[in-house]
Amino acid sequence: MYEFNLILLLLQQMCVYLVIAYLLSKTPLFIPLMQVTVRLPHKLLCYLIFSIFCIMGTYFGLHIQDSIANTRAIGAVLGGLLGGPLVGMLVGLTGGLHRYSLGGMTASSCMISTVVEGLLGGLVHRMLIKRGRIDRLLNPFTVAGVTLVAEILQMGIILLVARPFQEALHLVKSIAAPMIVTNSIGAAMFMRILLDRRAMFEKYTSAFSARALKIAACTEGFLRQGFNQENSMRVAQVIYQELDIGAVAITDREKLLAFIGLGDDHHLPGTAISSQHSRRAIDNNEVVYADGNEVPYQCSLHRGCKLGSTLVIPLRGENQTVIGTIKLYEAKNRLFSSINRTFGEGIASLLSAQILAGQYERQQQLLTQSEIKLLHAQVNPHFLFNALNTLVAVIRRDSEHAGQLVQSLSTFFRKNLKRPEEEVTLADEIEHVDAYLQIEKARFHDRLQIHFDLPDVLLAVRLPAFSLQPIVENAIKHGTSHLLGKGVITLRAEQYNDKLYLSVEDNAGLYRMTPGGSGLGMNLVDKRIRIRYGDEYGIDVEFQPNEFTRIILCLPLMGREPC
Incomplete structure (x- = not known):
């Protein structure tokens, strides 16, 4: 019954000891103790902290006969397990000298046993490190087992060193079980505190969100x-x-x-x-x-x-x-x-x-550029064939007009071959389209009329190159060229808020919705606009059968201050 009461008293004292350990674990001092320590600064800190706990274990002890039932072994064993043999020995020596200074029948034996406990923890540290079993070293059950062996050794040393022997034997009978149980449980719980703190430290960082957001903002792009x-x-x-x-x-x-x-x-x-x-x-x-x-x-x-x-x-x-x-x-x-x-x-x-x-954006750009080059390769031979036939016919009846057509043809192909792949002004794009239309007007004679409604203030606005010509070509090829009467193509530019609207309208009204879309040219223009500016921009189609087809390009207003 006496031993059971002593266990309860020591466990009570140990709870105070562990509360202090828990509170200190919330400070930066315990960060190096959350792992096996090999660096010199960490070893020094390990020695200092566990020496303090070793001394605290003596102060929190209970006076029994001419000795002290204590939890000193927790500091010595953990100092050795986490810091190695040298740290364990030094922690044990510090705690042992402190115990020796208090005197009593077991002063010498307790000093020796405390050093041995620290060395035992250090030797287990070295053995498990060599075997690559660091996980075992930080295991609470391992800590409890090493502490149990350390306490058994302490009892043996007391019997060997302390005198008179009969009093030492009586003391060991009284304190052996309480100290073995209390120190083993206490050491395991101390390690559990360290592991819990380590897991929390790994999982959370107080400034994680703020720092991550700041780094994201600063490195964006x-x-x-x-x-x-x-x-x-x-x-x-x-x-x-x-x-x-x-x-x-x-x-x-x-x-x-x-x-x-x-x-x-x-x-x-x-x-x-x-x-x-x-x-x-x-x-x-x-x-x-x-x-x-x-x-x-x-x-x-x-x-x-x-x-x-x-x-x-x-x-x-x-x-x-x-x-x-x-x-x-x-x-x-x-x-x-x-x-x-x-x-x-x-x-x-x-x-x-x-x-x-x-990488995705660059791949999209390369894909779009390849598609544009494909469109050029498809359009140019067909257009060149028609243009040359028209030119042959015009030369016979009007050489001056033929010279103008040659100039328009030159302008069209120069724009096709040498203009930049990215963005141009609306004025530049209209020049390209007008060169194309002049040749088509010569081809269809009086059956094709062109109207431009382009405010001068919008001519400096920038847009993707090669955006209008495929739309105008579709209007003629699939629209006005099928009319028996006069075909009319109208190009308009308008501004609403921060958006530019360009429309290409024909008076044929022959547009038909097809499962495959609206043709290669129009699809490419729409795709380029959406990739570059977002899905709120692109191409819309308005049409009234046999009356009109209107293709509307919606673009952001860029290149000048909005009106």
Whole structure:
């Protein structure tokens, strides 16, 4: 009954001990303790914190006979498990010397046993690290088992060292079970606190949303312009300024595109990838975190590099294939790491989306340009054949008019072959269309009339090149050319709010809706407008059978200030 009461009293004291541990886990001091510690600054912090807990375990103990039933072993064992043999021994020595200073029959034996407990935790640390079983090292059941063995050893040391023996034996009988149970449970719960804090730290970052949004806003459009060295350097600069880390790098599959931060004297953009961590991330399409603790990190370029850890996240393109990586680094002497895996993966997803969007846009542009060239190849031979036949007929009766037609033909083909692929002014587009119409008027004689209703103020507005000619050609080819009487083509330009409306109208009214659309030319023009400006723009058709067909182009008003 006495032992059971002592267990309850020690568990009560241990609860206070663990509450303090829980509260401290909310501070940055515990961040290095959430992983196996191998760096010197982290070892020093590990020694300091667990030495304090080791001493606290003595102060929270219960005085039994001429000794103290305590939870000191929790600090010593955990110091060794997380910091290694040297840290464990030093924590045990510090806690042991403190216990020795308090005196009593078991002062010497408790000092020795506390050092042994720290060493035991350190030896288990070394054994599991060599076997690559870090997961076992951070397992609460492993911690409980090691602490149980440590407490059994302590009882044995008390029996061997403490004198008189009979009193030592009576003491061990009284405190053995309570201390073994309490310290084993307490150590396991302490590790559970660390693991819970670690899981929360990995999953959430207080500034994640704000930083991610800011980085997204600042880097928007950079990589859409191309995944190259110049744009990557601009992105790396933004990320480096926003994150409190040692360095930022961006690579493609073969070489380093950008690097900024510590080590920029030997991590040079344009050089081939040499890091095994980067190669692993690229080849296996996986996130690689070499924290310098659980996974060793050493710069592959310079032994004296100040970088001590890296998080490598793949950048993924179409079909989730790896097209490069973003790498976040931390310095060796940095006590509290700012690298967060969840945050890093969020940034990588953002950049991957930019790259993919840029590739898609360029593919669309190339496709559209190819379609336009196809349209040119289809239209020009047919038109040239008709134009030459018309020219032959005109030469016979009116040489001056024939000269004007040659000039119009020259203007038309010059515009077709040499005009830019992107945007032109409405005046330039009308010049192209007018050259085409002059030849068609000569072909149809008095059966074709052309009317322009184009306000001068709108002639400077810009629009995609080669937008009107296919529409005008359709109006003649599928409209007025089938009339027995006079055909009339009217071109208008009007402004409503911030939009430009261009209409091409014929008086034939022969337009027919077909399942395949409205013909190659009109479909291409509509597709180009929608890709470039969005679905609120494009082509609409109004028609009244046997009366008129009106093709309306809706475009944004660009190239001048709205009226």
